[in-house]
Amino acid sequence: MQIGVGELAKKIGGELVMFRHEKRFENPPIIAALISEDMSDEDVDGRIQRFKELRYIRIGLTLKADMLAVRASDPDKMKALVEKALGAEDALICVMSDNVDALKAGAETAADRKPLLYAITPDNADQLTDFVKEKGFPVVAKASGLEDLASLTEKLNGAGIQDIVLDSGARTLKEAFEHQVIIRRLALDKKFKPLGYPTFLPVFEMAKDLATETLYAATFIAKYGGVIVLSDFQGESLFPLLLTRLNIYTDPQRPMVTEPGIYEFNNPDENSPVLVTTNFSLTYFIVSGEIENSRVPSRLVVVDTEGLSVLTAWAAGKFSGDLIGAFIKKLGLPEKLQTKKVIIPGTVAVISGELEEELGSDFEVLIGPREAAHIPAYLKEHFSN
Known part of the structure; x- marks a missing residue:
């Protein structure tokens, strides 16, 4: 599936193997950082600025983060934050809220970039399904556990929604890791379509500091994450994650070469x-x-x-x-x-x-x-x- 439009668009999912050496991993995960309504203007501006500035050249490639995840429960605050995030011209946008009105407000504000919406749940599915289908935005389906998640995606499929990212609700490293493996195995080995989608990992909700988040994020780069959201962008965290992603998603059967x-x-x-x-x-x-x-x-x-x-x-x-x-x-x-x-x-x-x-x-x-x-x-x- 694709998030964003035009040159900014990123594909996630579409994986065919459990292990990289069997063939290759196809589409690298999106790396994002959170900005939210409970942050000061200085903190928000700092994250956006670091998104713009933290760029690295490695073997001729420009490595950078991909997305800003905007979280707010108030519609007006959501609009204001999304407008700030749009100032990062090459940023994908994820709109995060438990408030349906705030989610819609943020989505409308960022509509030109085809934002990822977080999240449709069993509780708000009836309120959001028609909106998501009409707008064509990709959406995160979130539930408590894999069984409820599979039921939710089946319901969304039945309503004609196909661009889905999965959040199983796991918020410990152990459980989230287990869910990543189970989801991939069921999708590939058992052809279980309700879980045949990329996954969303809010590591900022799993750890108390950026160093631990970085370790968790590195784990999920290797183990099947589709979108990984950190609490912040800092060079000492982002650079090793970008290198990890580059190495894991390099085709092992085709070395990277320079023109003779x-x-x-x-x-x-x-x-x-x-x-x-x-x-x-x-x-x-x-x-x-x-x-x-x-x-x-x-x-x-x-x-x-x-x-x-x-x-x-x-x-x-x-x-x-x-x-x-x-x-x-x-x-x-x-x-x-x-x-x-x-x-x-x-x-x-x-x-x-x-x-x-x-x-x-x-x-x-x-x-x-x-x-x-x-x-x-x-x-x-x-x-x-």
Whole structure:
């Protein structure tokens, strides 16, 4: 199912396996933080500002939180809070209230972003069903326990509502974890359609501090959460959660790769050194970052190793001297260079002779550092004018 519209839209659910290694996990969970009517204006503004500012670059990807969850029981306060949240232009919106009028008011205010509504319960289903169906908003179905939850989703399905997220009402780590596993197992193994939906985890209601919330959130990133709501965004909490999500939802059968070719840094000329690495994305972005930080004009040749790291690729015969040399020739580098110096990773010094033989006597092959962190010092020592 989809929350939000246009470029902001996020898909959750659609999972096909219990365990990542069986195939892959499909759609990463949405990470959200709460803003509520009982917070001061300063606290609310701080959360919204941190949503905007806490952005991280990792292997060329921008990692950030996804959603602001707005909770209020008063319709006017709900409208005001939602309007503030909409100031974060790339935020998905979740509207949370036990008051049907407040829920509707918040939903109407955020209608252009197709907000997630929290929540339809057995008690208010008759009041909200027609509204949700008419507006087409995704909605959280909340009940006390899995049996009541299944009954509620069947009722909503019967009314024509399909975009559903599940909240089983569990508010301890143990029970919530158990429910996540049971829901996934029933949906996949037993084809039990009433529980075949993504789940909603308000971890801010399960823990008393952000550190504990973060641990719980990490658990539910690995174990099947669809929307995970924290009490706040703080860098020391959010960054590790974003990395956890990135790692868990990377396809284990397809390593993240960088396009093979020549990459230039700091305006190189015909006398600038040439470094060589593999096209495993993590390796590339670490190495390229260190080259850029050195401020030494350089070129980086990225060899197609099918996403393998340096030592793994060398062991598999995909990062050998003859292959690297042939690729450098194919790129036309010999014709572009006057000073022909190629730097290979120190961990594969053994290929230097083979590479020199492939490139010819015009080239000098240098053994570079074993660790990327030492690249700036190496380049400054050997190539600074």
